[in-house]
Amino acid sequence: MGGIGEDVAAGERLFSTGHQLRPWDLAVLASTGIVDVEVFHRPLVAIIPTGEEVVERGASLEPGQVWETNSLMTASFVKKMGGIPRISKIVTDDPQLIEQSIVAGSDADMIIISGGTSVGERDHVPAAVETLGELLVHGVAISPGKPTALGVVDNKPVLCMPGYPVAGLIALIVFGKEAIRILGHFPNRPSTVIRLPLKEKITSRQGYHTYVRVQIRQGEVEPLMVSGAGILSSVARADGYVVVPPNIEGYGAGTVVDVFLF
Amino acid sequence: MGGIGEDVAAGERLFSTGHQLRPWDLAVLASTGIVDVEVFHRPLVAIIPTGEEVVERGASLEPGQVWETNSLMTASFVKKMGGIPRISKIVTDDPQLIEQSIVAGSDADMIIISGGTSVGERDHVPAAVETLGELLVHGVAISPGKPTALGVVDNKPVLCMPGYPVAGLIALIVFGKEAIRILGHFPNRPSTVIRLPLKEKITSRQGYHTYVRVQIRQGEVEPLMVSGAGILSSVARADGYVVVPPNIEGYGAGTVVDVFLF
Numbered sequence: 001m002g003g004i005g006e007d008v009a010a011g012e013r014l015f016s017t018g019h020q021l022r023p024w025d026l027a028v029l030a031s032t033g034i035v036d037v038e039v040f041h042r043p044l045v046a047i048i049p050t051g052e053e054v055v056e057r058g059a060s061l062e063p064g065q066v067w068e069t070n071s072l073m074t075a076s077f078v079k080k081m082g083g084i085p086r087i088s089k090i091v092t093d094d095p096q097l098i099e100q101s102i103v104a105g106s107d108a109d110m111i112i113i114s115g116g117t118s119v120g121e122r123d124h125v126p127a128a129v130e131t132l133g134e135l136l137v138h139g140v141a142i143s144p145g146k147p148t149a150l151g152v153v154d155n156k157p158v159l160c161m162p163g164y165p166v167a168g169l170i171a172l173i174v175f176g177k178e179a180i181r182i183l184g185h186f187p188n189r190p191s192t193v194i195r196l197p198l199k200e201k202i203t204s205r206q207g208y209h210t211y212v213r214v215q216i217r218q219g220e221v222e223p224l225m226v227s228g229a230g231i232l233s234s235v236a237r238a239d240g241y242v243v244v245p246p247n248i249e250g251y252g253a254g255t256v257v258d259v260f261l262f
Numbered sequence: 263m264g265g266i267g268e269d270v271a272a273g274e275r276l277f278s279t280g281h282q283l284r285p286w287d288l289a290v291l292a293s294t295g296i297v298d299v300e301v302f303h304r305p306l307v308a309i310i311p312t313g314e315e316v317v318e319r320g321a322s323l324e325p326g327q328v329w330e331t332n333s334l335m336t337a338s339f340v341k342k343m344g345g346i347p348r349i350s351k352i353v354t355d356d357p358q359l360i361e362q363s364i365v366a367g368s369d370a371d372m373i374i375i376s377g378g379t380s381v382g383e384r385d386h387v388p389a390a391v392e393t394l395g396e397l398l399v400h401g402v403a404i405s406p407g408k409p410t411a412l413g414v415v416d417n418k419p420v421l422c423m424p425g426y427p428v429a430g431l432i433a434l435i436v437f438g439k440e441a442i443r444i445l446g447h448f449p450n451r452p453s454t455v456i457r458l459p460l461k462e463k464i465t466s467r468q469g470y471h472t473y474v475r476v477q478i479r480q481g482e483v484e485p486l487m488v489s490g491a492g493i494l495s496s497v498a499r500a501d502g503y504v505v506v507p508p509n510i511e512g513y514g515a516g517t518v519v520d521v522f523l524f
Contacts, residue, residue: 008495023338024431027331028498030319057292069289076285233270236290
């Protein structure tokens with residue numbers, strides 16, 4: 001039953017670097033007497049929620065305040081991608097405090113900082129990244145998600161995701177997922193895509209890769225397009241998303257589109 | 263940014279029973295002030311390795327002995343499927359000790375017992391299940407995996423998987439996976455299947471659903487068919503498997519087949 005010699009020859013290379021060990025691979029290793037193997041560590045991701053208006057979940061809300069939920073979403077997302085999330089306390093819109101939190105987070109393998117990425121007087125996050133390291137890009141051609149910024153501090157990638165939940169989620173999907181995959185040396189896992197016709201037309205934002213949340217109902221794709229990058233409940237109802245490229249204005253009803261399943 | 267009222271109406275049903283909460287779903291719930299939700303528990307799976315010839319990993323081997331690896335493979339498989347594995351000590355081929363171990367495991371949501379399922383004088387597992395509860399089936403038309411037995415003890419499903427590693431793995435894929443999914447109320451997740459031509463012919467065992475491990479190389483499917491259900495290293499090299507139905511003798515080279523990816 002899988003003894004030495006019978007199954008694996010001495011000196012035989014069983015797995016290459018980067019191979020993700022599956023249940024039976026562990027058994028093969030163990031059957032040859034290998035009980036410890038060197039593996040890549042799961043990337044530790046420091047998650048920093050920012051914003052004057054966000055308060056801890058469970059705290060009572062003053063007018064104009066909302067509960068902070070992006071760190072919860074991000075932590076769960078990071079875990080799903082194979083990383084280890086570490087959530088910091090909420091940081092208010094203060095340049096110095098934001099810089100401090102980034103420095104504190106830079107012992108991790110990656111930093112995801114939420115909020116404060118637009119171009120307003122309360123948006124200090126991209127500037128903080130620039131002060132501490134290198135701001136690579138601020139503003140990307142995705143919608144929602146335009147205010148996303150990317151940078152490097154202390155050799156660690158920093159993803160500045162917009163505070164609006166849906167925009168933040170798209171930033172996680174477009175940039176966070178791949179960054180965690182690379183940091184964790186996880187194999188490339190293509191998204192599950194299905195091709196189905198649209199029930200209604202999709203209008204998109206020209207010049208942007210538009211991410212449209214959709215439902216699949218009876219073999220048809222129903223867009224859940226709603227105005228406002230903050231409307232997270234549209235994502236809760238979604239089965240996946242359709243990406244409209246920047247050079248067209250949308251898709252007509254009946255068009256067969258690629259749906260990326262969540 | 264996702265405050266109450268703006269996003270979700272009072273009384274609105276956000277999720278139905280059985281919906282698997284995704285990262286953004288947690289954020290939607292939290293944004294409405296819901297910080298605790300009732301969820302189905304992950305099924306606890308008692309894993310019982312049996313066999314006179316198997317010894318703890320790391321122990322020194324006498325002639326005829328092998329290290330016990332099925333419990334490791336099964337535990338990792340259970341975890342991957344969303345269950346919680348609990349591994350018992352190795353039980354020797356003694357009817358009473360096997361019964362005791364099954365009784366001890368029946369506090370779990372499911373029992374997977376490995377080895378002792380053939381029809382030999384040292385194979386006491388199916389009889390033990392019959393004594394303690396109900397033996398539903400012993401012997402199934404899958405190859406490898408024929409000696410698999412299924413039963414119920416104390417209302418808990420019992421999967422008796424063959425001790426030969428590849429046969430055991432196929433039993434896990436065919437029966438264990440779906441059992442854990444149902445017990446955990448996980449949504450139905452169809453396997454990822456790709457259709458590609460065979461590089462070489464596949465011969466199968468007539469009257470059985472034959473599970474052939476395959477590699478995918480340059481757009482072609484290469485069978486890793488080797489004799490012996492114990493040759494686990496063939497699975498270590500596999501990208502997935504092809505199932506040949508019982509009523510045919512195999513597939514010829516060039517046939518386009520469905521490959522179930524691991």
